[in-house]
Amino acid sequence: MYPQRANLPEALANRREKLSKLVDFPVILWSGSPLSRNFRANVYPFRASSHFLYFAGWGLENAAICLEAGKLELFIDAPLPSSTLWHGETPTPSAIAETIGADAVYPLSELSSKAAGAATIPVQDISTYQQQCDILGRFLPPADKLQGIDLVLAEAIVKLRSHHDAAALAEIKQAANCSIEAHLAGIRASRTSTTEAEVRAAMERVILAQQMTCAYNSIVTTHGEILHSDRYHHSLQPGDLLLADVGAENSMGWASDITRTFPVSGKFSPTQREIYQIVLAAHDDCIAKIRPGVEYRDLHLLAGEVITQGLVDLGILKGKVANLLARDAHALFFPHGVGHLLGLDVHDMEDLGDLVGYQAGRTRSDRFGLCYLRLDRPLETGMVVTIEPGLYQVPAILNDPDKRAKYQDAVNWERLAQFSDVRGIRIEDDVLVTNIGAEVLTAKLPTTIEAMEGNG
Amino acid sequence: MYPQRANLPEALANRREKLSKLVDFPVILWSGSPLSRNFRANVYPFRASSHFLYFAGWGLENAAICLEAGKLELFIDAPLPSSTLWHGETPTPSAIAETIGADAVYPLSELSSKAAGAATIPVQDISTYQQQCDILGRFLPPADKLQGIDLVLAEAIVKLRSHHDAAALAEIKQAANCSIEAHLAGIRASRTSTTEAEVRAAMERVILAQQMTCAYNSIVTTHGEILHSDRYHHSLQPGDLLLADVGAENSMGWASDITRTFPVSGKFSPTQREIYQIVLAAHDDCIAKIRPGVEYRDLHLLAGEVITQGLVDLGILKGKVANLLARDAHALFFPHGVGHLLGLDVHDMEDLGDLVGYQAGRTRSDRFGLCYLRLDRPLETGMVVTIEPGLYQVPAILNDPDKRAKYQDAVNWERLAQFSDVRGIRIEDDVLVTNIGAEVLTAKLPTTIEAMEGNG
Numbered sequence: 060m061y062p063q064r065a066n067l068p069e070a071l072a073n074r075r076e077k078l079s080k081l082v083d084f085p086v087i088l089w090s091g092s093p094l095s096r097n098f099r100a101n102v103y104p105f106r107a108s109s110h111f112l113y114f115a116g117w118g119l120e121n122a123a124i125c126l127e128a129g130k131l132e133l134f135i136d137a138p139l140p141s142s143t144l145w146h147g148e149t150p151t152p153s154a155i156a157e158t159i160g161a162d163a164v165y166p167l168s169e170l171s172s173k174a175a176g177a178a179t180i181p182v183q184d185i186s187t188y189q190q191q192c193d194i195l196g197r198f199l200p201p202a203d204k205l206q207g208i209d210l211v212l213a214e215a216i217v218k219l220r221s222h223h224d225a226a227a228l229a230e231i232k233q234a235a236n237c238s239i240e241a242h243l244a245g246i247r248a249s250r251t252s253t254t255e256a257e258v259r260a261a262m263e264r265v266i267l268a269q270q271m272t273c274a275y276n277s278i279v280t281t282h283g284e285i286l287h288s289d290r291y292h293h294s295l296q297p298g299d300l301l302l303a304d305v306g307a308e309n310s311m312g313w314a315s316d317i318t319r320t321f322p323v324s325g326k327f328s329p330t331q332r333e334i335y336q337i338v339l340a341a342h343d344d345c346i347a348k349i350r351p352g353v354e355y356r357d358l359h360l361l362a363g364e365v366i367t368q369g370l371v372d373l374g375i376l377k378g379k380v381a382n383l384l385a386r387d388a389h390a391l392f393f394p395h396g397v398g399h400l401l402g403l404d405v406h407d408m409e410d411l412g413d414l415v416g417y418q419a420g421r422t423r424s425d426r427f428g429l430c431y432l433r434l435d436r437p438l439e440t441g442m443v444v445t446i447e448p449g450l451y452q453v454p455a456i457l458n459d460p461d462k463r464a465k466y467q468d469a470v471n472w473e474r475l476a477q478f479s480d481v482r483g484i485r486i487e488d489d490v491l492v493t494n495i496g497a498e499v500l501t502a503k504l505p506t507t508i509e510a511m512e513g514n515g
Numbered sequence: 516m517y518p519q520r521a522n523l524p525e526a527l528a529n530r531r532e533k534l535s536k537l538v539d540f541p542v543i544l545w546s547g548s549p550l551s552r553n554f555r556a557n558v559y560p561f562r563a564s565s566h567f568l569y570f571a572g573w574g575l576e577n578a579a580i581c582l583e584a585g586k587l588e589l590f591i592d593a594p595l596p597s598s599t600l601w602h603g604e605t606p607t608p609s610a611i612a613e614t615i616g617a618d619a620v621y622p623l624s625e626l627s628s629k630a631a632g633a634a635t636i637p638v639q640d641i642s643t644y645q646q647q648c649d650i651l652g653r654f655l656p657p658a659d660k661l662q663g664i665d666l667v668l669a670e671a672i673v674k675l676r677s678h679h680d681a682a683a684l685a686e687i688k689q690a691a692n693c694s695i696e697a698h699l700a701g702i703r704a705s706r707t708s709t710t711e712a713e714v715r716a717a718m719e720r721v722i723l724a725q726q727m728t729c730a731y732n733s734i735v736t737t738h739g740e741i742l743h744s745d746r747y748h749h750s751l752q753p754g755d756l757l758l759a760d761v762g763a764e765n766s767m768g769w770a771s772d773i774t775r776t777f778p779v780s781g782k783f784s785p786t787q788r789e790i791y792q793i794v795l796a797a798h799d800d801c802i803a804k805i806r807p808g809v810e811y812r813d814l815h816l817l818a819g820e821v822i823t824q825g826l827v828d829l830g831i832l833k834g835k836v837a838n839l840l841a842r843d844a845h846a847l848f849f850p851h852g853v854g855h856l857l858g859l860d861v862h863d864m865e866d867l868g869d870l871v872g873y874q875a876g877r878t879r880s881d882r883f884g885l886c887y888l889r890l891d892r893p894l895e896t897g898m899v900v901t902i903e904p905g906l907y908q909v910p911a912i913l914n915d916p917d918k919r920a921k922y923q924d925a926v927n928w929e930r931l932a933q934f935s936d937v938r939g940i941r942i943e944d945d946v947l948v949t950n951i952g953a954e955v956l957t958a959k960l961p962t963t964i965e966a967m968e969g970n971g
Contacts, residue, residue: 096559097639098864098866099639101865260722403553410553
C-alpha cells in the first residue's frame with residue numbers, strides 16, 4: 060500500500076527545489092478521482108494524474124498538493140470509518156504526508172485558501188476538472204491550450220520531466236524489465252497459442268503478476284498494419300507475423316514501451332526476413348546515433364532513409380533514395396514517427412500537446428512523412444525516448460487512388476505483391492540519452508532474427 | 516469486430532416489443548464515450564452503457580439509439596477516413612444497422628430531431644451525460660434519482676432486465692463458463708505462487724485469452740476480511756486461505772461473478788475446515804430454497820441463521836440462535852448481503868439505485884444485519900442472482916468498542932481467538948431462478964472441501 064521507496068522524500072524535495080527555480084507562484088496539482096465503468100461503484104483501476112505523481116510520488120485518489128518555494132502541502136481527507144469494512148485499514152493523511160515528506164497536511168476543504176494566484180494543469184477526468192475550475196475560480200482551457208501562469212507552469216514541468224532524475228530512471232528501468240519478461244513470455248506463448256488473445260493474455264499475466272499494470276492498451280496482432288489495433292480476435296496462422304506492442308507501468312506510475320514482431324511458427328519466411336532486416340537496420344542505426352545534441356527529427360529522417368534504401372535494394376521502391384525521401388515515398392510504408400518521449404506517460408506529457416515534443420518556434424509539418432512526428436527537439440542528457448521504426452502495408456494508404464497516382468512511378472507494385480505475407484513489422488526499444496551516447500533500457504530483450512525465431 | 520450472434524436482431528426486436536408495451540413515449544439511450552486515463556489518447560477499455568447494450572446488442576462508442584413503438588433507429592457517425600490508419604477498417608453505420616436490425620441509421624447530428632418528449636437514462640461518463648442534457652434540453656438527475664418519464668422508463672427497464680431472455684442467458688452462461696476456468700486456474704496457480712498478484716494474473720489470463728474482460732476489479736486476497744480488497748501485494752504463507760472473487764464479462768457485455776476460498780497449501784487447517792463447512796452449508800441451503808415466489812430477503816436471513824447455528828455449535832456464539840439473530844449477532848461475522856441480481860452489470864442495474872433491488876413500498880433496513888442487502892424482492896422465473904454467504908473476522912467490527920460492549924455476552928472471545936487463521940471465507944455462485952426451482956450456472960466449479968484442496 061505504501062510506496063516502498065527508500066529516498067522518496069529526498070527525490071520529491073529535489074523536484075520541488077528545481078520547480079521553485081522556474082516558477083514564482085504557488086502551484087496546485089490534483090490527483091483526480093476514479094472513473095466509473097457501468098455503475099458508480101464499479102470503477103476503472105485508478106490512475107493519478109502524472110503531474111501529481113511526479114511531485115507527490117503516490118497515486119492517491121481525490122488528493123491535491125500545493126507546491127510553493129520548495130514546500131509541499133498535501134490536501135486529502137481521512138478515509139471514512141465505513142470504508143474500513145470494504146477497503147481495510149488505509150493510511151491516515153499524516154502517515155501519507157510523512158511518507159512523501161510533505162511539510163503539512165490538510166483536509167481538502169482547506170484547499171481553497173491556497174487558490175489565490177495559483178497555477179495548475181487540468182486533469183483528464185471531468186469531475187476533478189470542474190473542481191479545479193471551482194476552487195481556482197476561473198475557467199481552465201484544455202491542458203494543451205494553457206495560457207498565463209498555467210502555461211508558464213507547463214513549460215517548467217516539461218523542462219523537469221523531460222530530464223529524468225535517478226529516482227525516475229530506477230522506476231522506468233523496473234517497468235522496462237517487467238516488459239522484457241512479458242515479451243519473452245509472449246514469444247514463447249505464440250508457439251502454442253491459437254489466437255492473438257492468448258498471446259496477449261500470457262504477456263499481461265507477467266505484468267499483473269509483478270503488481271504492475273499496462274501503460275497503454277496492448278497491441279498484439281497479426282495485422283501489424285493496423286497501427287493501434289486494440290482487438291485480439293484473429294486466429295494465428297502458421298505464416299503469420301505477430302506484432303506485440305506491450306508495456307508495463309510500475310506501481311509508481313512509470314511507463315515502458317516495447318514492440319517486437321515475430322513469426323508465430325518460429326520461422327520467418329524469406330520475404331518476412333528481408334523486411335525485418337530493413338526495420339532492424341533502421342532501429343539499430345537510429346540508436347547508434349543517439350547522443351546529446353542530435354536532433355530527434357534527424358533520427359526520424361534516418362529511419363526513413365534506411366527504410367527507403369532497403370526497399371530500393373529489394374526492388375520495391377524505384378529511383379534514387381534522396382529523391383524518394385524528398386517525395387515522402389518512405390511514408391507509404393512508414394507512416395508514423397520514429398518515437399516519442401517516455402516517462403510517467405507512455406507518450407510523456409502528451410496531455411500538454413506539442414509544447415512537449417516541439418521546441419519553441421517549431422511546429423508540426425504537414426508533410427506526409429513528418430506530420431506524425433511527436434518529438435522535434437535536440438536530444439539532451441536524461442531524456443528517455445522510444446525508437447520504433449516500422450514497415451507496413453496499410454491498405455488505406457497503398458490503395459488510396461491519390462497516393463497510387465502520385466507514387467505510381469516510385470513503387471514496383473508487382474514486386475511489392477511478392478511481400479504480401481508482411482503486413483506490419485515494428486521494432487521498438489526505450490533509450491536513455493546519456494552524456495556519452497545512449498543506454499538502451501530494454502536491451503536485454505533481443506531483436507535479432509534468431510531471437511525472434513526463438514533461437515536467440 | 517461484429518458481434519457473432521445468430522439471432523441478435525430477433526432478440527433485440529423482442530426486447531423492444533416488450534418495452535413498447537410498457538412505455539408510450541420515445542426512448543433515447545446513449546452508449547457513452549471512452550474515458551481517458553493519463554492523457555486523452557490513452558483511454559481505458561471502452562464499456563458501453565448497459566441499458567444501451569441491452570437494446571442495441573453492440574458496445575459501440577459514441578452512439579445512440581431511439582426506440583419508439585418497437586422501432587429501432589441508430590445514431591452514429593461514420594468513422595473518419597484518417598481513423599483507418601490507426602484502427603483499420605471499421606464497420607460502416609449501415610453495416611452496423613443491419614447487424615443489429617435497426618430500422619434506420621442517421622448521423623449523430625440528427626439525434627436532436629428525436630428529442631421532443633423522449634425519456635432516457637443518464638450514463639456514467641460526464642461528457643456524454645452533458646450531451647444527454649443538451650440534446651434533451653433539460654437537466655437530468657443522477658440515474659438513481661430519476662423522475663417523470665425517465666423514472667417510468669427506468670421501472671420498465673428494471674422489469675425487462677430482471678427477467679433474462681434466452682439470448683441473455685446464453686451470454687451469462689458463456690461468461691460464467693469462462694469464470695469457472697479462471698477459478699480452476701487460480702486454485703492450481705495458488706500452489707506454486709508466492710504472491711496474491713501471481714494468482715490474480717493466472718486467473719485474469721484465462722479471461723483475456725477468451726477475449727473477455729473482468730466484470731469488476733478482481734479480489735484475490737489472503738485478507739478475505741477486506742471485503743473489496745483491490746490490492747494484490749501480500750505474499751502467500753503456507754497456512755493462508757486465499758479468497759478469489761473474480762468474474763468474466765463476455766464480449767457482449769454480460770457478467771458473471773464467482774467467489775471461491777481455498778488453502779494455498781492445498782490443505783485446510785481444522786479450524787479453517789470448520790468455518791468453511793458453515794459457509795458452505797449456508798450457501799447450499801440458500802440455493803436449495805430458490806424457487807419462484809421465495810423472498811430473497813428470506814434467503815439472506817436463512818444464511819444468517821445457518822451461520823449463527825454453526826457458530827453456536829462451535830462455541831463461538833453463545834445463546835439461542837433465534838435470540839442471536841434478533842440481535843443481529845450473525846452480522847458481526849457476515850456483514851454483507853447474501854447477494855444481488857446479475858446481468859449486464861455484476862450488480863445488475865445498480866446505477867438505478869434501490870428501484871432495482873427493492874420492491875415498490877420496501878426500503879433498506881437500517882439494521883446492522885440487513886442494511887447491506889441489495890435485493891429485497893420475491894424471486895421470479897428468469898432472474899439470475901448470486902448466492903454468496905461469507906464469514907469474516909473484520910477488525911473494524913470485532914474491535915469496535917460499541918460492538919464489543921453490545922455483543923459482550925454473545926461472543927466467546929477466547930474461543931473465537933482459536934480461529935485466528937480464518938480471516939475471511941466466501942463462497943459465491945450464480946443461480947438462475949427457473950419455473951421449477953434453480954439452475955446453478957456456475958455448478959461446474961465445485962465448492963467442496965476436497966475440491967478446494969485440489970483433490971476434487
